[in-house]
Amino acid sequence: MLALTRKKGESLILGNNIQVKVLDIKGDQVKIGIDAPKDLSIYREEIYLQIQKENEAVMTVNSRDILKGL
Numbered sequence: 001m002l003a004l005t006r007k008k009g010e011s012l013i014l015g016n017n018i019q020v021k022v023l024d025i026k027g028d029q030v031k032i033g034i035d036a037p038k039d040l041s042i043y044r045e046e047i048y049l050q051i052q053k054e055n056e057a058v059m060t061v062n063s064r065d066i067l068k069g070l
Contacts, residue, residue: 004012011021017037024031034042043051 006012006022008022008025011019013019018040019033019035021033021035022030023033036042
């Protein structure tokens, strides 16, 4: 993991077309802005993990249905 220090108003550039900017800092919260192509999906980690969990559940059910059909 790369750990960097940024101040309010400073940015990081990822690849050639993604900018992550520190918009505000209040106490222990940091507000960031992400400028990225529209076709790039961006999720908060807890949402991403929930999506993965739901996808795994669907795959398990579908796999059982396929095996029952054999």
